[in-house]
Amino acid sequence: MTRALLLVVVAVALATAPSALAADCPRTSLGDIEDEVMCPVCGTPLNLAEDAPQAERERAFIQRLIDRCRSKDQIKRALVGQFGEQVLALPGDEGDDSLGDVLVYVVPGVAILLAAVGIALRATRWRRRRREAAPGTAPVASKRLDTDMERYDL
Amino acid sequence: MRRVLSPIPIAVILGVAALVGLLAYGLSANEPDRGIEHAIAKGERKRAPALELPRLSGGGRGSLADQRGNVVVLNFWASWCVPCRKESPLLERWHARISRRGGTVLGVDVLDVSSDARRFAREFGLTYPMLRDKDGDTLDAFGVIAYPETFVIDRSGRIAASRRGPVDERFLRRQVAPLLRERS
Numbered sequence: 001m002t003r004a005l006l007l008v009v010v011a012v013a014l015a016t017a018p019s020a021l022a023a024d025c026p027r028t029s030l031g032d033i034e035d036e037v038m039c040p041v042c043g044t045p046l047n048l049a050e051d052a053p054q055a056e057r058e059r060a061f062i063q064r065l066i067d068r069c070r071s072k073d074q075i076k077r078a079l080v081g082q083f084g085e086q087v088l089a090l091p092g093d094e095g096d097d098s099l100g101d102v103l104v105y106v107v108p109g110v111a112i113l114l115a116a117v118g119i120a121l122r123a124t125r126w127r128r129r130r131r132e133a134a135p136g137t138a139p140v141a142s143k144r145l146d147t148d149m150e151r152y153d154l
Numbered sequence: 155m156r157r158v159l160s161p162i163p164i165a166v167i168l169g170v171a172a173l174v175g176l177l178a179y180g181l182s183a184n185e186p187d188r189g190i191e192h193a194i195a196k197g198e199r200k201r202a203p204a205l206e207l208p209r210l211s212g213g214g215r216g217s218l219a220d221q222r223g224n225v226v227v228l229n230f231w232a233s234w235c236v237p238c239r240k241e242s243p244l245l246e247r248w249h250a251r252i253s254r255r256g257g258t259v260l261g262v263d264v265l266d267v268s269s270d271a272r273r274f275a276r277e278f279g280l281t282y283p284m285l286r287d288k289d290g291d292t293l294d295a296f297g298v299i300a301y302p303e304t305f306v307i308d309r310s311g312r313i314a315a316s317r318r319g320p321v322d323e324r325f326l327r328r329q330v331a332p333l334l335r336e337r338s
């Protein structure tokens with residue numbers, strides 16, 4: 001009984017192994033990689049380099065690796081082997097964790113935060129000024145109005 | 155008394171100035187070095203920048219210095235470059251012609267997939283030495299901005315002529331042949 005069960009398990013494992021492998025391949029797509037790597041000659045991300053001959057060769061190279069079931073990281077490493085680290089479009093992809101890679105993410109966030117704070121302060125000040133300038137609260141205007149009314153009072 | 159400049163306009167002005175500065179820096183940094191071109195235009199021969207790269211075949215490294223004493227036709231190319239296909243057979247013919255007289259063509263494959271480049275060399279039967287500049291590090295030193303570009307270097311390692319775009323028979327005849335008669 002145990003032997004029969006073992007045989008069934010092995011048979012099922014063998015039958016499903018190729019389909020499991022097939023399900024794992026391809027492990028990535030051209031579209032998934034294109035926006036994370038550069039076309040070094042064009043100086044733009046690969047997905048923006050539409051008709052450049054170098055970009056087409058680079059895409060063909062990536063597609064060959066996808067067809068060989070390489071993962072995204074493996075393909076990026078292969079691209080670095082072909083074109084150097086300049087081919088990586090995302091800061092930090094080089095793996096050297098330089099200060100520049102951190103700053104490139106932090107600086108825009110801080111800038112947006114500062115801009116939001118600035119706009120909020122400005123808006124608060126503007127609303128306060130408007131409230132102060134509203135009719136009945138401005139003493140100078142009110143006094144002038146009283147004087148005018150008295151002058152025309154018949 | 156009313157304040158003329160509050161911190162926010164100052165910050166905006168500084169931000170805009172920083173962006174303009176960054177733009178100006180980007181433009182100036184991308185400007186190619188035209189020193190070689192200007193020297194040639196004045197009839198001067200500027201020393202060729204040092205160049206040492208892996209061989210395209212994969213066997214070790216090669217350099218321009220290895221060719222000292224030879225007239226070198228230094229050709230920057232790539233397998234994806236359409237005009238390169240046109241000039242490669244001509245360069246191969248000239249390599250055969252000048253290699254007996256102390257000259258050589260030296261190819262530098264730039265920003266290319268190495269297997270594509272080797273296939274290209276096989277397709278056109280290119281026998282001249284080939285180096286591989288995978289990330290285009292040598293381009294700035296030579297002021298290369300397009301493909302192909304060719305530099306003619308005399309026996310003393312100085313640049314005597316250059317051509318942006320594909321070379322033709324006339325250019326090689328006029329620029330290379332006289333250098334072959336010179337002594338180093």
